[in-house]
Amino acid sequence: MSTISKVALAGATGNLGPVILKELVDAGFQVTVLTRKDSTSDKSLPPSVTAVAVDYDSLDSLTSALKGHDAVVSTIGGTALSKQLLLVQAAVKAGVKRFLPSEFGSNTAVEKVSSLPVYKDKVEVQNALKAAAASGSLTYTFVYNGPFLDWGLLIGFLIDIKNKQVTLYDNGERVFSATTLSSIGKAVVGVLRHPAETANRPVYVQDTATSLKKLLALAKNATGPDGWKEEVVAVDDIVAGAWAELKSPNPDPPKFIFPFIRATIFGEGYESLYKNLDNELLGIKGLSDAELQELVNKFAK
Template identity: 55%
Template sequence: MSSITKVALAGAKGNVGAPTLEQLLKAGFEVTVLTRPDSSSTFPSNVTVKPVDYDSVDSLTAALKGQDALVVTITHTALGKQHNLIEAASKAGVKRFLPSEFGSDSFNEKLIKLPGFKAKHEVHEALRKAARETGLTWTSIVNGPFLDWGVAVGFLINAKEKKVELPDGGNHQYSATTLETIAKAIIAVLQHPEETKNRPVYIQDVAISQKQLYDLVKKYAGADGWTENVSSIDAEIQKVLEEVKKDQPDIRVVAFGSLKPAIWGGVEYNSAFQKLDNELLGIKGLSPAELEAVVAKSVPK
């Protein structure tokens, strides 16, 4: 595959999108940002901005003409929009598609069966089909939960309110990665197109258990006054399966309930990745001191 120099980015203002845009520009790529027509977002002068209609394949195809790669970092609630993007990228002659993956191992056979991963699995199937029938190739980046963001906003541990969930006791290891490292991995994929072609790549900054992270967070949020909730992964899965039977299931229950086994379910869910592409992509990981520094910086003050 010839080198990738022109990259389109969808979702440039999101948690993953913002650091990705920064790293793309730093690495010298020609960047085009796709935005909605009513967007008021602003970007650096060396970024080309193209308003698009995400519901129109023709609009997306026109915007993607001449692009070598498309990186999608849209929110999980809009994952279905990627089907139009895949079709448009194929028609426009885009070489590489990086879907909005950036999470747990949704290629794991057990996770695929959980309702919260249905949308991602459908995107995987659409990409495989496009790869068979067109010149489009793909790479999914699997990185576990966002380490810094997860501490900062209370997704992994609610340091602000001093609440922590310990699924199955909190002893299972899981892979976690900072937003900056994810952005750097995206750059590395674009720089290694052949080695990363038509497959997921697995990265992590650290493998850690919920108890280990809890101990670190307590050092900077204070050790007293915590509420601990020891939960059951099997019970969470059952809750999800019961929720989807309802006429109007709560999407939050389904989504977060499916994430719990993905992150904290242990070996059978590949929560701590068994094989890594860190070396290929130049991801060094965090030393114990660096990990503590990330946590210290991320704990809400």
């Protein structure tokens, strides 16, 4: 497969987009950021980056923007995930070689994960890419990295260090893979630098394999052991609650979206501990126990 040099990034805002953009630029790729017509985010882009305003509901607009690009990386999130379906069509029409959709999380290659309603849009995009690849139109890579490690510590999604609070799902002993934002960006770079080895398959990366109890122990090392509030919750209970909320007359999205996501990280049978890693191929060094403690210490200040 020929070299990839020109990359279009859809979704350069949010938590992950800016980090992937930085890693792409630092690695020497020629990057175009796709922005919405009413967006002001292009004002803060690095000088070497080109911003192109697009209409995500227009095939012609997207196709025109993608012409001449070797790859598309998408970090589109939330309710806009389905916009990627038209982006895939545009990539095919524009002759794009590689498409990395907005995965970057739980292991949707596992049926127990992909069957959850919160991943419906992601699965539809995967199917569209697989169909395009089967016809020889383009290739794809799905990047799986588990929860964002540094972001999860910062906002208290994994463990709330500053307020000394933690919810131990299924006692907090289950080990899962987790990756920092910067390493996810480096994994994207690694995929684009190894197009033949990463074509039409998922890749798995992690900075560490850890558990909530291990993170709690590290947090107690950083803050001291006193004053912590620990709650034990069964994953089966939060999944049942999420389904009940979803079936209610007026479901509240946060009450079913986040429980389902937490289940795929902390629950049994969701294969959140990645055993066949692509770290070496993609240049992900991972964190030692000492480095993980240093990372936790940063969020205890």
